[in-house]
Amino acid sequence: MKGKAVTVLLVEDDPGHAEIVRRNLQRSRMANRLVHVEDGEAALDYAFRRGPYADETVHPAPELVLLDLRLPRVDGLEVLRELKSNPKTKSIPIVVLTTSSAEADLVSAYDLGANSYLVKPVDFGKFSELLETFGYYWILWNEYPF
Numbered sequence: 001m002k003g004k005a006v007t008v009l010l011v012e013d014d015p016g017h018a019e020i021v022r023r024n025l026q027r028s029r030m031a032n033r034l035v036h037v038e039d040g041e042a043a044l045d046y047a048f049r050r051g052p053y054a055d056e057t058v059h060p061a062p063e064l065v066l067l068d069l070r071l072p073r074v075d076g077l078e079v080l081r082e083l084k085s086n087p088k089t090k091s092i093p094i095v096v097l098t099t100s101s102a103e104a105d106l107v108s109a110y111d112l113g114a115n116s117y118l119v120k121p122v123d124f125g126k127f128s129e130l131l132e133t134f135g136y137y138w139i140l141w142n143e144y145p146f
Helices: 015-027 040-047 076-085 103-111 124-141
Strands: 007-011 033-037 064-067 094-098 116-119
Touching (some): 007 015, 007 040, 015 033, 040 064, 040 076, 064 076, 076 094, 076 103, 103 116
Parallel strands (some): 007 033, 007 064, 064 094, 094 116
């Protein structure tokens, strides 16, 4: 992703958490485009170019998905299952970014193909630090096959 425009799809129903992610990625200049949707159904519509997201010139495909697990309409594990089981989207890295530290959620996410699982710290400063480190790793340092 180095040297090219990066589109990150943020799937987060908590507006406060979404704002923290947006500010940190923007401040660190980690993502050229952050697309925020608030529920799992909208995430699937965006990823599969359906409905209001059908025009790829306006809504480019994401190169990275940040996915909360507790979502309205379609939960995060179902979004993960659908994206990783479809040949068109299975290679998109998906990072679970959630408040859940439950072992069952962690195991389920990795079983379904999550590329990483991060638990959101309650402390604002630690959450910001986590996002800064995340940004450097996933967007600047990690190598991708596409």
